[in-house]
Amino acid sequence: MDTLIPAEPTAAAPVRGLWRRPDFRLLIGGRLVSQVGDQLQFLALPLVVVALTGSATQAGLVLGAQTITYLVFGLVAGALADRWNRKATMIWCDLGRGLLTATIPIAAAADALTLPQLYAVAILNGLLGTLFGAANSSALPNIVGPAELPGALGAVGALANLVRIGGASVAGAAYALGRMVPFGVNAVSFLVSAVALRSIRSGFQQANPTASASPRQLLADIRDGLGWLWRRRVIRTLALLDAGDSLRFGAGYLLIVMLAQRLHANPAQVGLVFTGAGVGAFAGSLLAGRLARRFPLGKLSIAMLWIEALAFPFYALVPTWWLLLAVAFAESVVTPVYTVALDSYRLRVTPDDLRGRVTSAVDTLTTGAGAVGTMAAGASIALIGAPALTYALAGWLALLALAATLSRTVRAAR
Known part of the structure; x- marks a missing residue:
């Protein structure tokens, strides 16, 4: 044990x-x-x-x-x-x-x-x-x-x-x-x-594991975890904003593919665009820990959302695939910074015996939003076209950034 x-x-x-x-x-x-x-x-x-x-x-x-x-x-x-x-x-x-x-x-x-x-x-x-x-x-x-x-x-x-x-x-x-x-x-x-x-020698939990639970007890545990999450205004608000961002992220893969094809990129060049996004995310991950320790969570979250909102329209505006790669790199730097700051805060303030439930609830919310975005992307592109969807998603990101900016809860989060 x-x-x-x-x-x-x-x-x-x-x-x-x-x-x-x-x-x-x-x-x-x-x-x-x-x-x-x-x-x-x-x-x-x-x-x-x-x-x-x-x-x-x-x-x-x-x-x-x-x-x-x-x-x-x-x-x-x-x-x-x-x-x-x-x-x-x-x-x-x-x-x-x-x-x-x-x-x-x-x-x-x-x-x-x-x-x-x-x-x-x-x-x-x-x-x-x-x-x-x-x-x-x-x-x-x-x-x-x-x-x-x-x-x-x-x-x-x-x-x-x-x-x-x-x-x-x-x-x-x-x-x-x-x-x-x-x-x-x-x-x-x-x-x-x-x-x-x-x-690994370190303990993985602070209290001794409890006995197995019946389905009714598990439902009660889930309800307790969701209730704790709902009462924590900072975590709840930022989780909802993160889910909104995940909706855009879910639509991004197919959208970038279609935008690259409009620029006559061949399959290898499309692959390089996504490699650029991966390199950007890697760079963001390296910066994330330092930025999360240096800046308050609320200010960091607001800044990252505005950077995403301002960068996203350039996916539809650039005239060449290699500039599309540059946009993908720059935009991908942001997400890890925001994610690390938010996850660090949530894991730090959540009691150890609730971490599994709270983390799973947030992850289920964001994963579900991403899945909706993925499923809706194809139909949206067929209906209004890839450039129009890009601008619509940029507007959505701007609304999220504005909501975060106007939220006293987010601005005060540390």
């Missing part, structure tokens, strides 16, 4: 650098390996579905199954992360996902791979991944300490964006070696992550 080893430095124990903490290195190292494996599988899975069925629609449905699973299971996962032993939960989730992923190359070797199996693996991996994420977010403040949360979240984001930048090339090379290679690598990556988690 985990016991808490205090991570917050005291006057008698000078602050060590974040990267000098062995437990943080283990946590982020295991996460990095797992994210690389996930990136390989993310590219390979739709290709395997198309090879198996010849249907791009089925490929999209298999990929979308994990998002739908998150939306359905997210609140329950948060409640379980607050009740169960978080460290054991994360280890078992990694082992379960590794086993599920390994069934794909095993079935392929036996010439028994089917579409129902791919759906089952996607959905079950989505369930375990959602539970892992809830436990991971809840445990982080206990491993690094509240004072170093901005730096830790910035580092996590930076590594995720680093994988995003180079992941597609690595994934393509792995798939070229064999269709099942990415799945085998991903299965091993989950094992590496589980071993790294097992080696």
